[in-house]
Amino acid sequence: xxxxxxxxxxxxxxxxxxxxxxxxxxxxxxxxxxxxxxxxxxxxxxxxxxxxxxxxxxxxxxxxxxxxxxxxxxxxxxxxxxxxxxxxxxxxxxxxxxxxxxxxxxxxxxxxxxxxxxxxxxxxxxxxxxxxxxxxxxxxxxxxxxxxxxxxxxxxxxxxxxxxxxxxxxxxxxxxxxxxxxxxxxxxxxxxxxxxxxxxxxxxxxxxxxxxxxxxxxxxxxxxxxxxxxxxxxxxxxxxxxxxxxxxxxxxxxxxxxxxxxxxxxxxxxxxxxxxxxxxxxxxxxxxxxxxxxxxxxxxxxxxxxxxxxxxxxxxxxxxxxxxxxxxxxxxxxxxxxxxxxxxxxxxxxxxxxxxxxxxxxxxxxxxx
Numbered sequence: 077x078x079x080x081x082x083x084x085x086x087x088x089x090x091x092x093x094x095x096x097x098x099x100x101x102x103x104x105x106x107x108x109x110x111x112x113x114x115x116x117x118x119x120x121x122x123x124x125x126x127x128x129x130x131x132x133x134x135x136x137x138x139x140x141x142x143x144x145x146x147x148x149x150x151x152x153x154x155x156x157x158x159x160x161x162x163x164x165x166x167x168x169x170x171x172x173x174x175x176x177x178x179x180x181x182x183x184x185x186x187x188x189x190x191x192x193x194x195x196x197x198x199x200x201x202x203x204x205x206x207x208x209x210x211x212x213x214x215x216x217x218x219x220x221x222x223x224x225x226x227x228x229x230x231x232x233x234x235x236x237x238x239x240x241x242x243x244x245x246x247x248x249x250x251x252x253x254x255x256x257x258x259x260x261x262x263x264x265x266x267x268x269x270x271x272x273x274x275x276x277x278x279x280x281x282x283x284x285x286x287x288x289x290x291x292x293x294x295x296x297x298x299x300x301x302x303x304x305x306x307x308x309x310x311x312x313x314x315x316x317x318x319x320x321x322x323x324x325x326x327x328x329x330x331x332x333x334x335x336x337x338x339x340x341x342x343x344x345x346x347x348x349x350x351x352x353x354x355x356x357x358x359x360x361x362x363x364x365x366x367x368x369x370x371x372x373x374x375x376x377x378x379x380x381x382x383x384x385x386x387x388x389x390x391x392x393x394x395x396x397x398x399x400x401x402x403x404x405x406x407x408x409x410x411x412x413x414x415x416x417x418x419x420x421x422x423x424x425x426x427x428x429x430x431x432x433x434x435x436x437x438x439x440x441x442x443x444x445x
Contacts, residue, residue, distance in 0.1 A: 080125075080223055081164040088129035090313035094342065094350040095322060096139055098308065099219065099245065101338045103143045109330065110215040110241070111151025118216040119144070122195035123223070124158035126165045127172020136219060137169060138176055141186070148182035155187045155214075159198045161227075166192045195220065196229050203235045213239035221247045225256075230271030233325070234300040243326040248292055248307075251319050254285050271295050289321050290400065296325045297399050304332035305399055308339045311352030329393045337406045346404060370413040373405050377413060378422065381444040387428070388414070388440045411436050421445070 079085075103119070110117045124137050134142070137158045144154050158173070160166040170190060177183050191198050199218075206213055218236055222228055228246070236242050256262050257275065267273055270292060278287050289307055296302040302325040312319050324335045343349050376395065386394065392410050396402045405413075414436060417423035422445050429438030436442075 080162040085223060086126055086130050088131055088133040091310040091319060091350055091352070092129075093133070094310060095221075095247070096134075096136065098322060098338055098342055099136060100139050100143055101342070102245075102335055103140060103217070104147065105334045105338075106217060106243075106331065107144060107147045107154070108150040109334075111147070111154065114151075114215050114241075116153045116155060116214045117151060118155040118157065118214055120157045120159075120199070120216055120218045122159050122199065122218060122220040122228075124160040124165075124169055124190075125221075126168040127170075127176070128168075135169070135172075136221065137173060140219075141173070141176060141180060141188075144186060145180050145182050148185050151185065153185055153187065155189070157189045157191065157198070159191045159193060159195050161192065161194050163192065166190070194227060195222075196227055196232055199232050199236070203232070206239070207235070213242050215241040216243070218242065218244045220244060222249065225249045225253050225269050226265045229268045230295060230299070231268075233296065234271065237296070237300045237302050237325060237327065240327050243324065243328075243331055244296075246323045246325070248289065248321045248323050249319075250285055250289060250321055251317065253288055257288075271299055285318065289323075293323065293325075293399065296323070300325070301327075303327045304329065304396055306332065306336055306339055307348070308343065309347075309349035311350060311354075314353055316352045316354050329389075329396070332396065333392065333407065340404070340406045348404065370405070370409050370416065373403060373409055373413045374417060374422075376403055377417070378444060381442075383444065385441055385443040387438070388436055388442060389438055391442060414442055417444070 107117065119140050121136055121140065125135050127135050127138055129135065137156070140156065158169065160169055173188070173190070216239070220228055233244055233246070236244055253266070253269070257266060266275070272295070274288070274291055277291055278284065293305045293307065296305050304327070305323060305325040308322045310319055310322065311317055326332060339348050340346055344351055377391065380395070381391065388410070391414070392407065414423060418425055424443045424445065425433065425436065426441040427433055427435065428440050430436060430440050
């Protein structure tokens with residue numbers, strides 16, 4: 077197995093670029109929303125890696141600092157904690173970040189901490205302190221992006237999500253988990269990852285890879301108490317084999333909805349996935365279905381809400397539960413579906429947030445007939 081500082085790991089392949097685009101797009105929404113209403117927000121990068129890739133592409137710490145620099149008008153202070161255990165990677169990150177900060181205009185609003193240690197040690201110590209003093213974490217985004225599946229105890233994720241304004245964005249290394257699941261010598265690491273013996277909880281038949289992802293999400297909801305979760309599949313850049321899933325978990329509907337929109341628009345045809353070598357052809361070939369077709373959503377809304385009146389926000393939030401039945405639609409689909417139902421006489425609208433009867437947002441009331 078390659079070491080974390082091996083040059084082969086620091087070639088920025090297409091799946092890494094897609095992952096970083098998801099991160100950057102979400103931070104561009106997260107920083108203004110949380111920063112404008114709180115005196116301090118925090119970005120925690122648990123496996124920060126090197127400052128740059130072999131081709132000069134920025135790593136996640138540089139991406140986060142640059143986004144924060146651009147959006148400084150939206151926050152009073154942002155804290156960064158960059159954790160990296162590999163000494164060579166850590167040294168490289170120190171050097172690259174030092175140079176980056178020379179041209180960072182709003183560095184006075186940033187508190188930057190680099191830590192040469194294991195993610196679980198640093199996060200564990202922080203959570204111990206919070207729990208000892210019965211405090212609550214400030215709004216915090218935890219980006220947990222390991223190369224493998226070790227060193228990311230589920231209990232850390234559970235404790236992070238115990239604070240109401242925290243989020244976890246986790247690289248779940250599905251290929252490696254599936255490959256090494258049955259090895260007795262790795263049973264302890266698998267149990268640590270899942271917070272229990274995952275092999276005993278898997279169904280006896282069916283798609284094991286999908287079951288492994290859904291079991292982890294189930295743990296996030298049932299054990300960690302997360303209200304919302306999403307996942308985005310990424311394949312190898314030069315094949316169609318699934319490499320990992322990005323899993324987002326939090327307790328706030330607004331953040332969930334924003335990430336869902338980012339993932340939907342990043343994927344091909346609403347698949348919530350990067351399909352590796354097939355991705356470009358899938359994007360450019362003749363469409364075999366209409367990704368804007370809301371027929372299934374209309375059926376779902378009528379089935380769940382017939383005879384009820386809800387706000388537009390409440391409609392979208394309600395269908396997120398139970399998590400394993402959440403439909404793959406975003407706000408524009410709900411708007412189109414409901415407006416279609418109104419035109420067909422299957423629903424009525426009362427404007428509250430919108431200024432005109434043609435709008436549909438926020439607290440506008442929908443009565444399903």
